[in-house]
Amino acid sequence: MMNEQLLDSKFETEIFNSQIEMKSLFYNLETEIQSNISNLSDFAFESHTDLKQLIISTNVTLQDNLKALQTDIMQQLQQVTDQNLITQAIITDFKSDILNNLSAIATYMNNNQLSMKNNFSFTNSQITNLNTTMQTNFNQVIADVQNTNMNIKNNFTQTNQKIDTVNAQINAVVTNNQFQTQIDLLKQQIQNISVSVSISQSMTSDQYRCLMIAAWYGSYTARDNYFNSEQYLIYLTDSGCPLLKWW
Structure with missing residues (x-):
């Protein structure tokens, strides 16, 4: 009887210790997940700020060039107009x-017909000088x-060269890897915590929706190479997402 009581007590102690360990x-898992979510929020904010500043700077440069x-x-x-007038x-x-x-020739011929007949060589010399x-x-x-x-050709050649330069700058902005690099880093951070998020039940629906919006917006900007802060603000406002405080 004594042995059974000892076994029961030992078993209960192990169960209790196991429960404490599981808790x-x-x-610790929940703390790590919350830390990852906080890190993701900070990273998303920094990435968004960097992207926004890069786009603003690029737009200013393009506008100045244009x-x-x-x-x-x-x-x-x-x-060209002045040269045409000249x-x-x-x-x-x-x-x-x-x-x-x-008119001078006609007048001279009318007034000096006799002289022209008598001295044709002089008249011929005058005409030669006039022709010259x-x-x-x-x-x-x-x-x-x-x-x-x-001059007109050279001016338009220079203009075409400047247009080509601006087009090259625009193409460089559209294909600039800085945008894609920032977006890829943000998406990688979301993927890194996706497993932990799926395990934890402590995440609220608003927090989960915020993560989905961040992931969706990263794909949206990467696909269209377009940044529309007004549309993003409207979307966040309608969804009631806490990410709105970043703005």
């Missing part, structure tokens, strides 16, 4: 010179037009 293990490009294009278009003025002066020279002058003026007009066309 301690569950307490404004500078727009200013350059407007200046070059104004230069060319038109040169052509107008050239036409005026031709008309004046033709007209040819020189015409060559100058051609050179001015060609120079203007070359």
Whole structure:
């Protein structure tokens, strides 16, 4: 009888000790899970802040480049307009010179028909000089037009190069690995605690929903390469998610 009592007492003691040990293990597990959740919240906040700052900085740089490009294009278009006006003025002066020279020839011929008959060689010399002058003026007009066309071509070549540079910067932002790296790190943190979260029953539905929103938002931005803080705020407000306090 005494032996049975001792065995029962020993068995009860072992059960009691086992219960204490199990409670301690569950307490440690719950503490670790809460710590992981806290670490995830801190990491998600830091990642979100870094992404937001990176996007704001990139947008400012792109806007500055686009404004500078727009200013350059407007200046070059104004230069083209000015050069066209100069060319038109040169052509107008050239036409005026031709008309004046033709008028002078007609007047000279009308007033000096007899002299022209008696001294044709002098008249021929005058005409030769006039032709030389007209040819020189015409060559100058051609050179001015060609120079203007070359300037216009060079201006548009420079503009196209600047447009290509801005496009390359935009493509670099779209394909920038910094965004994907931040998102991958956040998703990895969520995966690291997924097993512990599934074991613990202490997590509230709001906390679980917050984690799902964080995971969904990471996939959303990675897929569309797009950051819309207003849509995110509306979603968090409608869901009543505690993540809203990060904003």
